[in-house]
Amino acid sequence: MKMGSVLLFSVMLFILVAASNAQNCSSIAFSNGRRYGNCNSLPVLDSSIHWNYHQNNRTADIAYRHTQINSSNWVAWALNPTGSRMLGAQALVALVEAGGTVRPYTAPISSYTTGLQEGNLSFRVPSLNAEFVNDTQIIIYATIELPQGTATSFSHLWQHGDVSGTNLLQHPLTADHTSSRGTIDFAPEAAAAPPTTTTTTTTTTTTTNNCPPHSFSNGRTFSACNALPVLNSFLHWNYHDGNNSVDIAYRHTGVSRSNWVAWALNPTGNNMIGAQALVAFFNSSGELHAYTSPITSYTTLLQEGELSFRVPVISAEFIAGDQIIIYATLNLPAGATTFTQLWQHGPVSNGIPREHSTSGDNVRSIGNINFATGASTPAAAGGSRQRKRNVHGVLNVVSWGMLMPMGAMAARYLKVFKSANPAWFYIHVTCQASAYIVGVAGWGTGIKLGSDSVGVQHNVHRNIGITLFALGTLQVFALLLRPKPDHKYRFYWNIYHQAIGYAVISLSIANIFEGLDILDPEKKWKNAYIGVLIFLGVCVAVLEAFTWYLVIKRKRVDKQSHHVTNGVNGYQA
Structure with missing residues (x-):
């Protein structure tokens, strides 16, 4: 009982330490002070x-x-x-x-x-x-x-x-x-200081220095620039206060001739629907085609169309073998200089832009831009969506991926200790009930994320999640039908209960890795969970060996005791 309890406690302690082990770069201690x-x-x-x-x-x-x-x-x-x-x-x-x-x-x-x-x-x-x-x-x-x-x-x-x-x-x-x-x-x-603004009769020049130097064709120059946080992209511009227009150069690097690129403003919202996009890609004739496309659906194929504001000039060029630059002049909506901006790239097939990736940086390419001040910040909606994704991941890792295996270990390894009866049962029920409650909360956040992301499909992850919820719910209701230990159907109920339980644990682990691939966090988080699984696996191996040792030992003792008893009663020669 003591060894099993110590090992189970070690599992829980390790998980708590691992969860708190995220280290900020500012906390590193270097040599020589x-x-x-x-x-x-x-x-x-x-x-x-x-x-x-x-x-x-x-x-x-x-x-x-x-x-x-x-x-x-x-x-x-x-x-x-x-x-x-x-x-x-x-x-x-x-x-x-x-x-x-x-x-x-x-x-x-x-x-x-x-x-x-x-x-x-x-x-x-x-x-x-x-x-x-x-x-x-x-x-x-x-x-x-x-x-x-x-x-x-x-x-x-x-x-x-x-x-x-x-x-x-x-x-x-x-x-x-x-x-x-x-x-x-x-x-x-210096970068955080208010930008310096110089006003002439028509143009406000905003100086920002967070982009690498770049020489544009035809002597074009842009006084303001933001290095966008993901997808190797940059936005350069000149803002004209007199007529509330802006000349922009959207530069997207790390792409090829088989990619499309797009940059968009959303004057009415903070997500993809309603965005007014500038798009460029090589069409079936091999020409780089730049055009405008209003986004009205998550399943858009970026069809050409007029935007809600005028775009008097648009063109594009492909340079250095790996970057597309879109040049345009935009007549901004009256009285507005701050907008949600989105940027993206995806594949082109048979001359048609196809859906971009729906994981990693491709779902983080959103922010706010102020053409007058040069301020560029992450969009609240994008941050909120990312927080929901993170919460969804944490809830499911802790519940299905940690508490559920720990509850199964308690039932498997603690009940071999006579002194642990019925404590092992209550530990098992507590872990599994907690896992189910937290897991349902995680499942609910996933349903909400799906409803907020129409057109974004993660079919394998979703289907496994639905299966887990169904099996987990079935396990909960099965407790209400649990026969007494000496009932003739208890043997069959045990087989059912254990089979469903191990299936849930296996599917949970598989779906967590599926979710990590979708969420695409820093590598250390995936490695941390792999470390937790390895630790649990080692504990299972040790406890399994110890359990069999106890079982075999008890059988020998019982056999010897039975042998001695029969001898005393005159059945042995």
Whole structure:
């Protein structure tokens, strides 16, 4: 009884610790008392960047921390002062050498087939060192002198790959490795300050510095820009106060000729329905076609049509082999400068735009834009929808994915202890009832999310969820028909009860992973749940072995006791 109780308590304690183990990048403790006032948890590759910016001499002390790697990996972090991609990036690199020492160095990137050869960067790096910590992370420390000028915002990239001998091999080309880039502003206090506005007779010029430099065709220039938070996109514009119009350039990178791209304003709402879109894609004739499309349905195929406001000019171009830019002039609705904006990309098949992905960044591409002030913030509706998705996930992981298996373990392993009867039954019922109640709440949030997202279908996840709810409800009502232990039908009821129970647990785990793929959170959350399952699995293995040990031991004792009793009564020679 004591061992089983301790193991069950350990399971619960581990789950509580795991749930509270989410660590913010600002809480990292560095060696030698180093401290940094700013940090960003980078969205992929388990990395974070920490820095102190010195405005008087335009230098930055940085710590680039790359976790979940080993001594046979190299890591790199780079700034690109002249572009937004790999070519032209100025990299800080570190790897663990054969003797166990960590070697940091600088490497300018001039080719996609680079071997990260050592060389001088386009800006000075007065200080550079690195360390290998806990056999799982490399931290690069450096002081860099930012490129001359006034810019403090740059494209940055981060990466890791394998080391073979003395050669640094090419990094993988999977999704996280090809999307490990973004924009960093070393002076966030300046970025947070109110934008500077200069007014002429017709145009308000709003200065924002959170986009990498870009040269547009035909000498076009735009005084304001926002780096959109997802889908590798940027919005550039000039706002004309006199007639409430705006010239925009929507730049969507990381796409191909078989993709469509779209950017939209919604003057009347905060979601997809009612959005007024600018669309561009290569049609069946091989021409890049730019047009307008009002969105009236979640199942839209982006049919061409007039918008609720005038678009006197629209055109598009495909450049650098991986980005589409839409240029347009919009006559904004009277008196309004702040709108919900949406941006998106998807595949083109047979000359027709097809549905975009309905998970990950493709469902987060929404925000608010103020053309007069330059302010760009996440949309309340998008945040609210994401919170509902997160709540749905947490409720179902805790209920179906944790409490339900723990309740089954209590019934399976505690009842072998005579002193645990009937306590094991009440623990089992408490865990399963709690799991069902919380699970129904999670199921309800899923139904609500589905009704709020007409046209967005996750059929496998939905069907498994409905099946789980039905089986869980069946289990609850089956308790009302539970025969007494000595009833002739109790044996068959036990078979039914256990079969349905194990089916629910198996389907629950499968559906949680299906939901994680849809929600697409940071990798650490999926890894955390995998860790919980591994821990539960180890506990099951240990408790199963111990249970069989007790059962066999008791059978031997009972047999010996029966043997002795018969001998005393004269049945043994």
